[in-house]
Amino acid sequence: MIVAPAPPSERERLELLERLKILDTPREERFDRLTRLASHVLDTPISAISLVARDRQWFKAAEGLEVSETPRDVAFCAHTILGEEALVVEDARYDKRFVDNPLVTGDFSLRFYAAQPIRVEGVPLGALCVIDTQPRSLTDAQLQMLGDLRDLAERELLFDDLRELQHKVEQTRRANSLLQHDMSQFFSLPIELLCILEPDGRFKRASHAWTDVLGWNEHQLLGKPITEFAHPDDAERARAEWGLVADGGRTESFELRVLSRDGTYRWLSFNAAGSASEQAIYATARDVSELKRMQSLKSEFVSTVSHELRTPMTSLCGSLDLIAEGVTGTLPTEAAELLDLARRNGRRLRRLIDDILDMEKIEAGKLSFELSEHSIAERVGRAVQEVTQFARDRSVAIDFTPPATDLRVSIDPDRLHQVLVNLLSNAVKFEPEQGRVEVAITRSAERVRVNVSDHGPGIPDSFRGRIFDKFTQADGSDRREKGGSGLGLSIAKAIVEQLGGSIGFDTVAGEGTTFFFDLPIHAERELPAADARSAPRVLVATSGEAAAAYLSGLLGDAGLAADVVDDIAAARRQLDEHDYGAVVTEALLADGDGYSLIHGMRRHAATRSIPTLVVEVGLDDDGRPCRGGALEVIDWLGLPLDRKRLYDAAGSVRCADAARSKILHVDPFAVLHGEIADSLAPFGAVVPARTLDQARRLLSRDPFSLAVVCWSMPDGSCRELIPLLQQHHVPVIWLAAESPTAIARETGAALASASRDDNAFRARLLAMIDSRLPVAVAAR
Amino acid sequence: MSTTRILLVEDEEDIRRIARMSLERIGGFEVEECPLGVHARETATRFAPDLILLDVMMPGMDGPSTLTDLRSDDATRAIPVVFMTAKVQPQEKERFIGLGALGVIAKPFDPMTLSDTVREYLSHESAHA
Numbered sequence: 001m002i003v004a005p006a007p008p009s010e011r012e013r014l015e016l017l018e019r020l021k022i023l024d025t026p027r028e029e030r031f032d033r034l035t036r037l038a039s040h041v042l043d044t045p046i047s048a049i050s051l052v053a054r055d056r057q058w059f060k061a062a063e064g065l066e067v068s069e070t071p072r073d074v075a076f077c078a079h080t081i082l083g084e085e086a087l088v089v090e091d092a093r094y095d096k097r098f099v100d101n102p103l104v105t106g107d108f109s110l111r112f113y114a115a116q117p118i119r120v121e122g123v124p125l126g127a128l129c130v131i132d133t134q135p136r137s138l139t140d141a142q143l144q145m146l147g148d149l150r151d152l153a154e155r156e157l158l159f160d161d162l163r164e165l166q167h168k169v170e171q172t173r174r175a176n177s178l179l180q181h182d183m184s185q186f187f188s189l190p191i192e193l194l195c196i197l198e199p200d201g202r203f204k205r206a207s208h209a210w211t212d213v214l215g216w217n218e219h220q221l222l223g224k225p226i227t228e229f230a231h232p233d234d235a236e237r238a239r240a241e242w243g244l245v246a247d248g249g250r251t252e253s254f255e256l257r258v259l260s261r262d263g264t265y266r267w268l269s270f271n272a273a274g275s276a277s278e279q280a281i282y283a284t285a286r287d288v289s290e291l292k293r294m295q296s297l298k299s300e301f302v303s304t305v306s307h308e309l310r311t312p313m314t315s316l317c318g319s320l321d322l323i324a325e326g327v328t329g330t331l332p333t334e335a336a337e338l339l340d341l342a343r344r345n346g347r348r349l350r351r352l353i354d355d356i357l358d359m360e361k362i363e364a365g366k367l368s369f370e371l372s373e374h375s376i377a378e379r380v381g382r383a384v385q386e387v388t389q390f391a392r393d394r395s396v397a398i399d400f401t402p403p404a405t406d407l408r409v410s411i412d413p414d415r416l417h418q419v420l421v422n423l424l425s426n427a428v429k430f431e432p433e434q435g436r437v438e439v440a441i442t443r444s445a446e447r448v449r450v451n452v453s454d455h456g457p458g459i460p461d462s463f464r465g466r467i468f469d470k471f472t473q474a475d476g477s478d479r480r481e482k483g484g485s486g487l488g489l490s491i492a493k494a495i496v497e498q499l500g501g502s503i504g505f506d507t508v509a510g511e512g513t514t515f516f517f518d519l520p521i522h523a524e525r526e527l528p529a530a531d532a533r534s535a536p537r538v539l540v541a542t543s544g545e546a547a548a549a550y551l552s553g554l555l556g557d558a559g560l561a562a563d564v565v566d567d568i569a570a571a572r573r574q575l576d577e578h579d580y581g582a583v584v585t586e587a588l589l590a591d592g593d594g595y596s597l598i599h600g601m602r603r604h605a606a607t608r609s610i611p612t613l614v615v616e617v618g619l620d621d622d623g624r625p626c627r628g629g630a631l632e633v634i635d636w637l638g639l640p641l642d643r644k645r646l647y648d649a650a651g652s653v654r655c656a657d658a659a660r661s662k663i664l665h666v667d668p669f670a671v672l673h674g675e676i677a678d679s680l681a682p683f684g685a686v687v688p689a690r691t692l693d694q695a696r697r698l699l700s701r702d703p704f705s706l707a708v709v710c711w712s713m714p715d716g717s718c719r720e721l722i723p724l725l726q727q728h729h730v731p732v733i734w735l736a737a738e739s740p741t742a743i744a745r746e747t748g749a750a751l752a753s754a755s756r757d758d759n760a761f762r763a764r765l766l767a768m769i770d771s772r773l774p775v776a777v778a779a780r
Numbered sequence: 781m782s783t784t785r786i787l788l789v790e791d792e793e794d795i796r797r798i799a800r801m802s803l804e805r806i807g808g809f810e811v812e813e814c815p816l817g818v819h820a821r822e823t824a825t826r827f828a829p830d831l832i833l834l835d836v837m838m839p840g841m842d843g844p845s846t847l848t849d850l851r852s853d854d855a856t857r858a859i860p861v862v863f864m865t866a867k868v869q870p871q872e873k874e875r876f877i878g879l880g881a882l883g884v885i886a887k888p889f890d891p892m893t894l895s896d897t898v899r900e901y902l903s904h905e906s907a908h909a
Contacts, residue, residue, distance in 0.1 A: 303867060307837065310866035314888035315794035321891050322798065327805050350888060662896075674808070681903050685896035688806065698892075 002097045004078035012123050014054060020161055023051060023058055030156050031061035038130050038149050039063040042142055046131035049153050050077040057126065074103055080115040081124035086143055089113040091135035111135045114143070116150035120157055128153050193268065197281040199246040201225040204280065213287050215261030231257035231265050245274040245281050255288065267292045302360045309353050317346040326694050355487040359470065362494040369412040369498060373522055376409050376448050377402035377441055383420035384439060385703045391428045391437065398424065400439040401763065407441070407448045408523040415495045422488040423452040423515045430456030430513065447518040455512040459505065467505065468493045537578065538765070540564045541571045541585040541597060547617035551584060558762035567591040572600065575607050581769035583612045587748030595636045595740035602635050602649055611768035616751035629751040630761050631722055632731035632768065634706070636740045643679050649733050650683045650706060661705040662687055664730070666695040666721070668714050676708060692716050699724045711736035711743060722750035729764060783810045786898060787829035789820045789846060790864065791838040798891055799833065807895025817841030821849050824856045831902055833885070836865035847879055860905045864889065
């Protein structure tokens with residue numbers, strides 16, 4: 001017996017049989033009738049539709065057979081599938097392939113076999129065969145008929161597969177139609193404007209809302225580019241945006257004025273996403289015209305109201321200021337107190353109006369910034385200076401030591417000032433009386449951090465999450481007591497964030513709160529003072545041994561090395577030979593006075609800009625030395641005035657920002673004022689005071705970088721101003737017909753009774769040395 | 781040194797009064813008032829001020845129009861003008877400077893420092909002149 005080999009297409013055959021899911025299926029009439037027909041037409045007792053599987057042949061339909069399958073090695077059909085033509089075996093006993101086949105030799109006694117191969121998609125799967133136990137032959141017509149029946153069998157075999165395919169097609173079609181239906185439903189909804197655009201922006205589909213909102217029906221939009229409907233002023237912006245979206249991008253809240261059918265424009269806010277693969281832009285839009293109108297109304301309202309409020313405020317606050325400053329004469333004490341009350345509240349109202357306006361600008365995205373590079377320490381120092389008076393009124397001190405490195409930030413100085421003053425005044429408000437607000441500048445990597453700490457009650461838990469929200473304060477009573485708008489922190493946050501920074505706070509109930517903000521460092525400079533700072537030398541001129549030891553100790557505590565001399569001659573020698581960060585002198589010395597020493601120093605370029613403090617050391621009740629006040633003296637200038645000397649003296653005062661610097665000029669004569677204002681214009685704005693009273697008020701109210709004081713005033717001696725000048729850290733240039741010695745004597749007396757604060761003294765001396773050094777280095 | 785002259789163009793009488801008091805008593809300036817923009821050019825021609833303080837919002841001819849009017853006349857063309865306004869929006873400020881104003885003073889102004897501010901503008905002006 002010759003067992004039929006597997007055909008070359010065996011693998012595909014088996015896969016196809018698998019795919020058709022035909023093997024071992026129940027009998028089906030559509031196949032049965034084919035075998036019935038074959039037996040009948042060809043007059044054979046047996047016929048079958050045989051499918052040749054891996055190890056067997058399986059009969060999908062059979063006539064005259066009791067088995068449903070046989071092993072493949074005995075199967076005649078396994079031979080049929082090897083060829084493309086019919087296989088006819090008229091008598092198997094005479095065919096070497098089958099002569100010893102058990103089907104031939106056994107009880108079955110097969111003699112005649114004729115079959116047409118069944119092929120599906122060109123792959124042979126089996127055969128339609130007719131079988132007889134008698135030898136016989138077929139006519140060509142009969143063989144043809146067998147072929148025709150085989151063709152029918154092939155179609156039936158594929159039928160299931162086709163039906164399944166058809167089913168799938170039907171399903172897809174139905175899903176599509178559902179989708180179409182859903183889309184139509186969706187597109188007919190009245191609220192959102194939906195559209196699908198071609199990548200070039202032409203309308204492919206538009207929802208009914210386009211008709212409702214703009215009056216265009218879908219046909220009027222289809223095929224036209226959306227940019228054709230944009231307001232001419234928005235067209236370019238629109239083209240650019242849609243272009244980006246078409247390339248697979250997205251846009252959100254993209255606002256555009258779109259033409260409606262009646263010729264007017266509506267503001268639409270678009271959300272859109274483009275799909276490059278689907279060649280489409282999907283967009284939704286909302287009509288925000290009304291919202292826009294409300295926003296603009298609100299903005300207009302706020303702007304108008306603020307203008308209408310500010311105009312009367314100008315008259316109100318202006319009148320109060322003029323009266324309070326004594327322009328119209330002196331007021332009785334009670335009236336002055338009431339006037340002060342009115343002024344304070346007027347200012348509060350102004351701040352509130354300003355805050356509301358700022359908030360409005362922030363919300364409208366209109367808060368503008370003029371950026372420039374500044375030293376953060378210098379900006380903080382300025383803000384501290386501004387808040388100092390407010391703190392003093394509340395018996396609170398502010399500690400601030402500038403860092404060793406000059407960290408520079410890119411900021412809008414006015415806006416940053418607003419933030420700093422807000423944080424500082426908040427801290428002062430919450431600091432307990434006699435407490436100290438601490439201000440520190442730290443750095444981490446590329447950012448600088450400003451910390452403002454108070455020792456107040458801390459921020460309540462419930463309030464922490466809302467602290468930067470608008471109109472929030474810990475509670476209503478707080479608002480009244482502390483007198484803020486509730487907008488300050490919210491504004492501060494917006495400003496810091498616009499400057500590329502971040503703001504935050506740490507708080508511990510009962511211990512205090514630290515507010516901080518970080519800004520990116522723009523540049524940094526090692527202060528030229530770095531070496532000298534570790535032990536800057538200070539020249540101390542004093543006549544008594546006890547005073548000398550006392551002052552040296554005081555300076556040593558601040559990390560300053562002191563060289564002590566006891567007369568002017570020795571002081572001058574030291575100044576010739578060494579470089580000093582500052583000079584501290586007693587008013588009266590063995591061979592002269594402190595003023596004469598200072599006056600001499602100002603003549604020479606090398607010593608011109610060394611800061612000088614005049615101090616007074618006396619004895620306390622127990623006979624120990626103790627220091628009185630300390631006054632920074634720039635110079636004593638005789639009369640008539642030498643304008644060049646005045647200019648040089650004023651120039652030695654460090655004022656980084658002359659545009660904002662103010663110089664107090666205390667002088668009864670208006671004529672001299674014009675001259676002095678002209679001479680000193682490069683260093684700041686000169687504010688005149690014609691009486692001591694006026695000078696006192698100005699000193700208490702405003703920060704001054706310098707005071708130029710005429711010693712003799714009609715309403716008293718300027719000695720009375722010394723406590724205020726030292727308290728507010730205002731350096732002074734005396735203009736005097738009197739000798740320096742006479743003034744030094746008076747100064748000593750005034751300082752002896754002035755308030756003392758060793759910490760403040762040291763901090764002041766350090767600040768003076770810090771501020772002076774760059775100038776000195778440049779000069780030498 | 782002859783006294784510096786300031787012309788104040790402002791429709792609000794109260795504000796004129798305060799500004800005048802501040803400029804005269806603190807700054808030592810000589811001050812002339814003009815309540816209407818439409819009369820500013822005429823007053824300026826007669827008074828020949830060193831600087832004009834010009835309100836922005838006025839009935840009839842507003843500040844910017846008044847400035848244009850002043851610039852149209854040879855007699856008043858070169859007089860420096862500083863605007864006073866309660867609405868200081870940065871873009872407005874730029875617009876005013878663009879129109880040829882020297883600067884903008886925000887209302888409410890501080891009567892104690894108004895003269896200093898004016899003096900600063902004058903010194904800038906003379907420095908640039």
